Amino acid sequence: DVKVxxxxxxxxxxxxxxxxxxxxxxxxxxxxxxxxQDPGLGLRLIYFSYDVxxxxxxxxxxxxxxxxxxxxxxxxxxxxxxxxxxxxxLCASSLSTGRVEGYTFGSGTRLTVV
Amino acid sequence: xxxxxxxxxxxxxxxxENLTVYCNSSSVFSSLQWYRQEPGEGPVLLVTVVTGxxxxxxxxxxxxxxxxxxxxxxxxxxxxxxxxxxxxxxxPPGTYKYIFGTGTRLKVLA
Numbered sequence: 292d293v294k295v296x297x298x299x300x301x302x303x304x305x306x307x308x309x310x311x312x313x314x315x316x317x318x319x320x321x322x323x324x325x326x327x328q329d330p331g332l333g334l335r336l337i338y339f340s341y342d343v344x345x346x347x348x349x350x351x352x353x354x355x356x357x358x359x360x361x362x363x364x365x366x367x368x369x370x371x372x373x374x375x376x377x378x379x380x381l382c383a384s385s386l387s388t389g390r391v392e393g394y395t396f397g398s399g400t401r402l403t404v405v
Numbered sequence: 406x407x408x409x410x411x412x413x414x415x416x417x418x419x420x421x422e423n424l425t426v427y428c429n430s431s432s433v434f435s436s437l438q439w440y441r442q443e444p445g446e447g448p449v450l451l452v453t454v455v456t457g458x459x460x461x462x463x464x465x466x467x468x469x470x471x472x473x474x475x476x477x478x479x480x481x482x483x484x485x486x487x488x489x490x491x492x493x494x495x496x497p498p499g500t501y502k503y504i505f506g507t508g509t510r511l512k513v514l515a
Contacts, residue, residue, distance in 0.1 A: 295447070300445075322502075324502065326505075331507070332507070333493075333505050333506065333507040333508060334448075334493070334505040336502060336504075339502055349502070381447050381448075383447070393438055393450040393453055394440075394448070394450065394495075394503065395450070396440075396447030396448050396449070397447050398445070398446050398447050399445070399446065399447050
């Protein structure tokens with residue numbers, strides 16, 4: 292079974308901390324994505340990557356950075372966590388076939404910044 | 406900016422009832438997808454529609470893509486409590502990525 296695994300289901304961090312959210316996929320997918328999901332705002336794209344070491348800003352990249360050193364792993368970094376980054380974070384991956392393919396999502400990380 | 410608007414936002418119905426959820430845009434999409442998300446989990450892909458007017462069925466769920474490829478609907482026949490969840494439509498404004506609608510939260514009461 293195809294899987295996207297996010298390292299933590301729940302995280303509580305303090306304001307100002309550097310936070311790493313890890314995502315690993317076992318499907319050899321080229322594309323990987325980080326979204327945040329907030330009530331009333333839906334899913335918003337933070338960053339995505341279509342190849343190793345490649346990254347593109349999404350709609351809300353401010354306060355975040357990403358790293359993709361290996362094809363299967365895509366990390367989201369909160370350089371200095373703030374309370375407005377409290378959210379559900381979802382990682383997804385997709386195949387690159389020349390058409391737009393569906394996403395496979397992880398189970399999400401619910402991050403609380405206090 | 407391309408947007409996907411879903412209606413209704415919330416729906417609470419009794420088991421056995423039928424319902425329809427809508428996904429609308431002012432922009433044309435090359436394809437649209439529907440996902441279902443259960444509490445505490447990530448969204449799971451249900452279907453992709455790619456041709457204007459296309460109808461796809463998944464058991465009691467019927468998905469339709471509008472002729473002009475600007476809208477889509479999801480119809481559930483004889484809803485069951487297991488259908489409870491957040492239903493999201495999504496479309497690709499570019500090559501790699503999707504935008505998501507704000508979702509319809511469905512609750513089916515036994």
